[in-house]
Amino acid sequence: MRRSLSAVLMWMALAVPGHAQNAGSLQELEGTLTFESAHSGTLPAGWGGGPPGTIAIDGAVVHGGRWSARLERTATSPEAFSTLTKSIPADFSGKTIEWRGFLRSEAVSDFMGLWMRLDGDTPNLGFASMQQRQIRGTNDWTEYSITLPLHRDAKQLFFGVLVSGTGKVWADDLRLLVDGKPVWEAPKAVRPKTALDLDHEFDAGSGVVIGTLTPVQIENLAMLGKVWGFLKYHHPAVTAGTRHWDYDLLRVLPAVLAARDRDAGSSVLREWIGRLGPLPACNPCLTLRDENLHLRPRLTWIESDTAVGRDLAGLLRTVYRSRSHGRQFFVSQVPDIGNPRFDNEPAYAELKWPDPGYQLLALYRFWNIIEYWFPYRDRLDGDWDRVLAEFVPRMALAPDKDAYQLEMMQLIARVTDTHANLWSAPPRLRPPAGDCQLPVTIRFVEHQAVVTGYSDATAGPATGLRIGDVVDSLDGVPLEQLIGRWEPYYPASNRPTRLRDIAQRMMRGGCAAVGVGVRRASGRSERVTAQRLPQGTPVQRARVTNDRPGEAFQLLSSEVAYLKLSAVQVAHAASYVDRAKATRGLVIDIRNYPSEFVVFALGALLVDRPTPFARFTTGDLEQPGAFRWSDPLSITPQPPHYAGKVVILVDESSQSQAEYTAMAFRASPRAVVVGSTTAGADGNVSPVPLPGGLSSMISGIGVFYPDKAPTQRIGIVPDVEVRPTIAGIRAGRDEVLEEALRQILGREVPAEQIERMAKPRP
Numbered sequence: 001m002r003r004s005l006s007a008v009l010m011w012m013a014l015a016v017p018g019h020a021q022n023a024g025s026l027q028e029l030e031g032t033l034t035f036e037s038a039h040s041g042t043l044p045a046g047w048g049g050g051p052p053g054t055i056a057i058d059g060a061v062v063h064g065g066r067w068s069a070r071l072e073r074t075a076t077s078p079e080a081f082s083t084l085t086k087s088i089p090a091d092f093s094g095k096t097i098e099w100r101g102f103l104r105s106e107a108v109s110d111f112m113g114l115w116m117r118l119d120g121d122t123p124n125l126g127f128a129s130m131q132q133r134q135i136r137g138t139n140d141w142t143e144y145s146i147t148l149p150l151h152r153d154a155k156q157l158f159f160g161v162l163v164s165g166t167g168k169v170w171a172d173d174l175r176l177l178v179d180g181k182p183v184w185e186a187p188k189a190v191r192p193k194t195a196l197d198l199d200h201e202f203d204a205g206s207g208v209v210i211g212t213l214t215p216v217q218i219e220n221l222a223m224l225g226k227v228w229g230f231l232k233y234h235h236p237a238v239t240a241g242t243r244h245w246d247y248d249l250l251r252v253l254p255a256v257l258a259a260r261d262r263d264a265g266s267s268v269l270r271e272w273i274g275r276l277g278p279l280p281a282c283n284p285c286l287t288l289r290d291e292n293l294h295l296r297p298r299l300t301w302i303e304s305d306t307a308v309g310r311d312l313a314g315l316l317r318t319v320y321r322s323r324s325h326g327r328q329f330f331v332s333q334v335p336d337i338g339n340p341r342f343d344n345e346p347a348y349a350e351l352k353w354p355d356p357g358y359q360l361l362a363l364y365r366f367w368n369i370i371e372y373w374f375p376y377r378d379r380l381d382g383d384w385d386r387v388l389a390e391f392v393p394r395m396a397l398a399p400d401k402d403a404y405q406l407e408m409m410q411l412i413a414r415v416t417d418t419h420a421n422l423w424s425a426p427p428r429l430r431p432p433a434g435d436c437q438l439p440v441t442i443r444f445v446e447h448q449a450v451v452t453g454y455s456d457a458t459a460g461p462a463t464g465l466r467i468g469d470v471v472d473s474l475d476g477v478p479l480e481q482l483i484g485r486w487e488p489y490y491p492a493s494n495r496p497t498r499l500r501d502i503a504q505r506m507m508r509g510g511c512a513a514v515g516v517g518v519r520r521a522s523g524r525s526e527r528v529t530a531q532r533l534p535q536g537t538p539v540q541r542a543r544v545t546n547d548r549p550g551e552a553f554q555l556l557s558s559e560v561a562y563l564k565l566s567a568v569q570v571a572h573a574a575s576y577v578d579r580a581k582a583t584r585g586l587v588i589d590i591r592n593y594p595s596e597f598v599v600f601a602l603g604a605l606l607v608d609r610p611t612p613f614a615r616f617t618t619g620d621l622e623q624p625g626a627f628r629w630s631d632p633l634s635i636t637p638q639p640p641h642y643a644g645k646v647v648i649l650v651d652e653s654s655q656s657q658a659e660y661t662a663m664a665f666r667a668s669p670r671a672v673v674v675g676s677t678t679a680g681a682d683g684n685v686s687p688v689p690l691p692g693g694l695s696s697m698i699s700g701i702g703v704f705y706p707d708k709a710p711t712q713r714i715g716i717v718p719d720v721e722v723r724p725t726i727a728g729i730r731a732g733r734d735e736v737l738e739e740a741l742r743q744i745l746g747r748e749v750p751a752e753q754i755e756r757m758a759k760p761r762p
Helices: 023-027 029-033 215-234 245-259 261-273 311-320 356-373 384-396 399-412 479-489 493-505 570-580 601-602 658-663 726-730 735-746 751-758
Strands: 048-049 053-059 069-071 080-089 098-110 111-119 125-127 138-149 158-162 166-179 291-295 439-443 448-454 470-474 513-519 525-531 553-557 560-564 586-591 611-619 627-629 633-637 645-650 670-677 685-690 696-698 703-704
Touching: 029 166, 069 080, 069 658, 098 111, 098 158, 111 138, 111 448, 125 138, 158 166, 215 245, 215 261, 215 311, 215 356, 215 384, 245 261, 245 356, 261 311, 291 384, 356 399, 356 685, 356 696, 384 399, 399 479, 399 570, 399 696, 439 493, 439 726, 448 726, 470 479, 479 493, 553 570, 560 735, 570 601, 586 735, 601 633, 611 658, 645 658, 645 751, 658 703, 670 735, 735 751
Parallel strands: 560 586, 586 645, 645 670
Antiparallel strands: 048 080, 053 069, 069 166, 080 158, 098 138, 098 166, 111 125, 111 158, 291 627, 439 448, 448 470, 470 513, 513 525, 553 560, 611 627, 611 633, 611 703, 685 696
């Protein structure tokens, strides 16, 4: 349920020094982690990271010993953050990895902290960071810690320290522990080699060349994609991991391309399946249980002789009857949660482009993950089979990596899941493409793009754009026309969220002046010429939040308390309620992303009795494509209890964990939700590696209300719908917060008093 930092660090190719895989080198790690190794330059010995010029060894500010590492960023530093990075082989065994150490900060504008990531054949088998703690400003030496479960398929551990924004961070006396002991004392892991380790036929490329595609070839390739995915999750020889299934696809592709008609294509597939070996007799045969069933597998196509041909359909039905009892080589489930973990999916980061074979592999992999493991498959728009056939030529014929990535964006957008995006795509690529951006913030208000603020207090006003300006055109092209071009590249669960994401990027483009057509408060239309600024500068890092500035907890009056979750801390949950106990109402602002997970810590203080608030659906490893209901999840009351009214604020910036939190707090008998459509993407995310070193995600579990009412795409429907207005933006008002105050104080309170209370304090 997190995106921002993990969407970058989980997938970026970090420049780190190599290390020999032996006990001696791990023991030498101690000096590296304490920075007491011999240093031959300005960088800490044994460490990598960057960008250049932001990492240094420091002998003046230390926690222990002679040296520390310093990360230092200014307003002119490149990129959005700096990271001190190290990597070691994950060739040890245990249950938990702990990354611990002392950090000191000075004037950090955004956040700083520790991070680590586990990789295997599949990138990002685990990721942890301190981003959600939002530690910024100036802090003395403090010891921090993050942990990760050690994944059995991990091959490499990346870890380090980072700072986002501007400021300085020092790191010293770092420790890497496995089950509480230094990593070099951990037992060595012994992992058997799989087909992925032993089969290297297509390591250098698929060798597939496609100039054009005929309708017959497109039909056969679409059938291949469906059959390949079905076998991947059903055939015992494949689910057991005895085949390099990606390479088996590349082996059969030329024969499918050469098939003269559909019957010939079916014949190729039958022979291919036969080469997998005899199918074991099922004893007993698996049957689909109806118990707690939410979604059935979508397998009518193998039950129809006309869909793929009689002989092939019969063979596929035999495979289905002989499927394994829950064993899956390419997918497992996260313990205690249930969202899918896509194991053993190589990312093939070093491909040479174009490569039609691998480009089709990307299509087939993603399409089948949605077909079998996406809990909201029933909420897709249109026919998912037609999407496969449509994208066969688009993916196969993409002439270079950029074109391939743009096609992947559009494929992913068909899933209508805000979590599902091409997170690895370089920022310059997604339309409107470019490396620079105007330092203003845009929000769609009353269906129009409105300037709502500045991402830099000096550069923003210097553009000539004013808060409240309505953007009508860019370089003379009507904005409505531009949005129509851009929308296919913005995956989202609903249109307000898609427009939210477009608003973040619509002022992007080349590093030159742009003509912006605006309508002013006076009603006049004007053209403003403004200079875009490099995207890597700090002025471009404003967050999408629509909450109130200031501290997490605020008393708006003696009768109204306010708490925004973008700065909330679990440790202070009881304190917030204690400070609000004398008020008539508590406004909980979730027009943001929570800084910490407070569903139970705070939710338990808002309910009078055990109260169900959500239930989930998870996939069935024995029945790929089936999803089953969990029992409802409840909040149990804990002291101190808040007895006043609870008003929850939401809008299009409320996504994932924010939506889940709103569901939980809504369980309070005195709660009312105020605002507008949320992002409609709930459920723990499951990363999806794709060929070319690309990465996506999906919502991995279905999240519903206790009565099984859906949230995906719909979001949190407010009890009282209130949206900002352009007039309110121009007047500096928070009309959503104003309505929250009316809900607590009553409508007899003068409007001027309400407006004054809702306005930020100077």
